[in-house]
Structure formats: C-alpha cells, structure tokens
Amino acid sequence: MTAPIETTGAAAEAQPEAVLEGAGKGRIEGRSLGQIAWSRFKRDKVAVAGGVIVVLLIALAVLSRPLQALLGLDPNAFHQDLITPTPRCPRAVGAV
Numbered sequence: 001m002t003a004p005i006e007t008t009g010a011a012a013e014a015q016p017e018a019v020l021e022g023a024g025k026g027r028i029e030g031r032s033l034g035q036i037a038w039s040r041f042k043r044d045k046v047a048v049a050g051g052v053i054v055v056l057l058i059a060l061a062v063l064s065r066p067l068q069a070l071l072g073l074d075p076n077a078f079h080q081d082l083i084t085p086t087p088r089c090p091r092a093v094g095a096v
Contacts, residue, residue, distance in 0.1 A: 031039075041047055060067075068075060 041051075
C-alpha cells in the first residue's frame with residue numbers, strides 16, 4: 001500500500017499566475033467540423049482513391065460530348081454491318 005500524497009503546504013495552493021504564463025505566446029484556435037472531416041478524409045487512403053475515381057468519372061461525363069467530337073464518334077449512328085442476320089445463341093433459334 002502506498003502513502004497518501006501530501007496535499008498541504010505552498011505547493012498545494014492554487015497559483016493562477018502559472019496558468020497565464022503561456023497565454024500571451026500564441027492563440028489556440030479551434031477547428032470546425034469541416035476541417036476535422038477534411039483531415040480525417042486525407043488520412044484515409046481508400047477514401048482518397050475512391051474520391052479520385054468519382055472525380056474522374058464526373059469529368060468524363062462532363063467532357064463526353066467534346067471527346068466524341070474529338071474522336072469523330074457519332075453516338076446516334078446505326079451500324080448495320082455489326083448486326084448478324086443469324087443469331088449466335090442456339091436458344092434464340094428455338095433449339096432446346
């Protein structure tokens with residue numbers, strides 16, 4: 001069993017001046033919820049990778065028309081040469 005801590009004397013008295021010693025050196029600023037969420041997001045590597053993929057998909061969707069024009073693609077073109085007259089699947093013909 002240990003002895004109780006000495007709580008009498010000058011060391012046990014409150015000294016408010018000691019608390020105020022470091023107050024003039026710099027202000028402590030709190031962080032907003034957005035700052036806390038952003039710092040947590042930056043630390044999570046999987047979330048950052050997912051965010052990058054989402055941003056790339058959005059950019060691809062926004063730039064789809066200029067990319068079609070740049071590559072010479074027509075999304076409304078009908079390609080008759082890619083359609084075969086006979087189906088390749090035997091079930092589609094009726095052979096069960």
